[in-house]
Amino acid sequence: MKFKSLVAAMAVAAGGFTTSAQAIPVALELSLVIDVSGSISTSEYNTQRTGYVNAFANAGIQSAIASFAGGIAVNVIQFGTNAVQVIGWTHLQTIADVAAFSTTLAGMTRSGAAGSSTDIEDGVVLSTASFTNGFEGARLVMDVSGDGVQNIDPSCPAVGACAALQAARDAAAALGITINGLAIEGDFGATGVGDHFTTNLITAGGFLVRASGFDDFERAAITKIGREITGPVPTPGTLALVGLALAGMGGLARRQRRA
Secondary structure: OOHHHHHHHHHHHHHOOOOOOOOEEEOEEEEEEEEOOOOOOHHHHHHHHHHHHHHHHOHHHHHHHHHOOOOEEEEEEEEOOOEEEEEEEEEEOOHHHHHHHHHHHHOOOOOOOOOOOOOHHHHHHHHHHHOOOOEEEOOEEEEEEEOOOOEOOOEOOOOOOOHHHHHHHHHHHHOOEEEEEEEEOEEOEOOHHHHHHHHHOOOOOOOEEEEOOHHHHHHHHHHHHHHHHHOOOOOHHHHHHHHHHHHHHHHHHHHHHHO
16 A cells, blocks of 8 residues: 555544545656756756756657556755745646646746755755645655755765755655656766765665756756656556657757757
């Protein structure tokens, strides 16, 4: 039994009551946790936003979401010096729903969470709490992207263990949430951000995708979200849809760079 179902069942058994509202079953609850700290310029923020917009505008990803009974639920959290939810949990069942969510992302502004510091832990804690919602996902996934390491409340070394971030990770994992990471490399060398994520953020069963820089972010975002949508053991038909679409997006990006 999933953790949220187990908690509800225990509450009913202990208190002898039933809840008035039934959670909506979905194939996936996906929380997008996005870095908007001071190291990210306005143009880089816009590049990140465009990457997410195009991921949910991707035909393969749209088709994969629409293929699931119940669809998926998605929210967006931004973190810098602190964290805030900027788009609440949204139910995506049809291709039209996913296209509308892509449009919502296109209008997403940089929140007041933006600041000079990078509090990944705060983003993870807020995202974890947000999974108490009106949905019941067969899978719970947190998707954290960023270009830096934990450097406030508390500040952690770029290399090595960050106990506070590991504790936030472990608390999420205890609730059945898988955390994946998208590391935007460059400020800490070719692998520094991804190494920090691997040591302190990614849960067992989670995975890391690296972007070599902001110019590579869209490719990484589409790859990562496509993999998260299809799950750890995608069906051949769904995987083919996503693979064809990702290949098409890659070809388009190469043609645009040559133009």
